[in-house]
Amino acid sequence: MSAPHTTPGSTGGSETPGPLHGGPDEEYTPERLATMTREELDLLGARYDGVQVLHVDPAPEPGSRVEKAAVRQVAMTFALAGLSAFAAFVVYAGSGWFLPDWQWDITEGGWSALFTPLIGGLGGLALTLVGVGMVLFTKKLLPHETAVQDKHDGSHFDRVTTGASLMGGLNTYGLARRKLITRSLVFMGGGVGLMLLMPLGGLIRNPNVGNPLGTTSWTEGMRLLRGDGSPIRPGDQQPGSLETVFPAVPGGNLESDAATMLIRLRPEQVSLERPREGQDDFGYGDYVAYSKICTHAGCPVSLYEQETSRILCPCHQSQFDVTQGAKPVFGPATRPLPQLPITVDDEGFFVARSDYIEAVGPTYWNRERI
Structure with missing residues (x-):
């Protein structure tokens, strides 16, 4: 002791x-x-x-x-x-x-x-x-x-x-x-x-200041540029083709969240087109533009089957119908691809009418707009 x-x-x-x-x-x-x-x-x-x-x-x-x-x-x-x-x-x-x-x-x-x-x-x-x-x-x-x-x-x-x-x-x-x-x-x-x-x-x-997950670089009147920086006019693409475009910001912009698919529909697709509610005038003629970011897990989607009118995501096989407002018709994605409203400027080049009206990317991202 x-x-x-x-x-x-x-x-x-x-x-x-x-x-x-x-x-x-x-x-x-x-x-x-x-x-x-x-x-x-x-x-x-x-x-x-x-x-x-x-x-x-x-x-x-x-x-x-x-x-x-x-x-x-x-x-x-x-x-x-x-x-x-x-x-x-x-x-x-x-x-x-x-x-x-x-x-x-x-x-x-x-x-x-x-x-x-x-x-x-x-x-x-x-x-x-x-x-x-x-x-x-x-x-x-x-x-x-x-x-x-x-x-x-x-x-x-x-x-x-x-x-x-x-x-x-x-x-x-x-x-x-x-x-x-x-x-x-x-x-x-x-x-x-x-x-x-x-x-x-x-x-x-x-x-989250400025709602970075709910906005992109697209603004009203901003031209749609190819990856090499050249603008696009109606008629530059063949019916049924797809072109990846980016906003024409100073110094160039290849930001992934702003990547957009510009698709020229075939005549038979135009007749079947059923835009989403409130987005009847988002296209221009037989052209429509959708976000390149899959709404399931954020993978880049650009595999386009013009015969079936479907955009395919190579990561998890989600499929979106371009004649139905890019609505998901197969796979795990549950939300349509956001559509970019487009028109042409005084020189006849494609421009955006505004930013996307909804956030691009996966469904688990914050979507509150400011």
């Missing part, structure tokens, strides 16, 4: 006279321990704990050329880690999450195409340099000691001497006098801290 002064929270018997349990042969009262220096307490605790030092490689002499070179090397590594972390944050801020007024111009090439690789590369480099800096600091600026130590239960004596050992270890690190490393650590901590906050960007900026 344990003595009262060995239980958790005990002062080690310091409140009673006589030799203290947990101390060495000599009597060390709390008052006597309070008069000892940290170095003395550190040595006393080590001796009491049965520490046997087997080997010591001393740290570089303070102020020596070796130490100064090691300090510069470690500080440079930490500073580069901070720069990499800040750079990763700047790249991420360009997405608009933290700086809405400054965003990348999304293009097929250029810096915007490297957005994700830059974030991953710079973030990975920053964390790698943090590890390299810590290894260099440990290897080049700290003494290396091999020792064997027995462990004891807690007492006031143990707590005081262990605290002195910890403070002695902090003094051994030499951060208080190695200001260059301290400053680089602060700089690195700021950069890495910001970098680790990047995943919270979605909590800072509401991604």
Whole structure:
């Protein structure tokens, strides 16, 4: 059974006279321990704990050329880690999450195409340099000691001497006098801290502002362009053919949610056409335009069987009848493909009359219009 002064929270018997349990042969009262220096307490605790030092490689002499070179090397590594972390944050801020007024111009090439690789590369480099800096600091600026130590239960004596050992270890690190490393650590901590906050960007900026899942780039009067950027006139397509078109926005637009199928119906299909309610005038002559995004799981649909008037999705075999307002007639899709209202401009080219009146894409996407 344990003595009262060995239980958790005990002062080690310091409140009673006589030799203290947990101390060495000599009597060390709390008052006597309070008069000892940290170095003395550190040595006393080590001796009491049965520490046997087997080997010591001393740290570089303070102020020596070796130490100064090691300090510069470690500080440079930490500073580069901070720069990499800040750079990763700047790249991420360009997405608009933290700086809405400054965003990348999304293009097929250029810096915007490297957005994700830059974030991953710079973030990975920053964390790698943090590890390299810590290894260099440990290897080049700290003494290396091999020792064997027995462990004891807690007492006031143990707590005081262990605290002195910890403070002695902090003094051994030499951060208080190695200001260059301290400053680089602060700089690195700021950069890495910001970098680790990047995943919270979605909590800072509401991604649903402007109803991005309910709108596309199509607007009134915007021309329908082929993938090569050329506009289309009625008569450019053969009856029964399909052409994938995109909105004519500055710089080009190949965004997947704006991809649209422009279909020219055959004469017999025109006679069978039954538009959806309220969409009788969405087509132009024998042309109709439907979203290329399947309403089941978002796959691109463009397999068109003109003999059966059906658009097929290759992912899960949903089929949509273009003569019935692209209503699903087979497969897992339950919602028709949204139809883009079209007409022609003064020069005779196809243009959109508005954006889609319903959200494109899967049925589980948010459809509230703003």
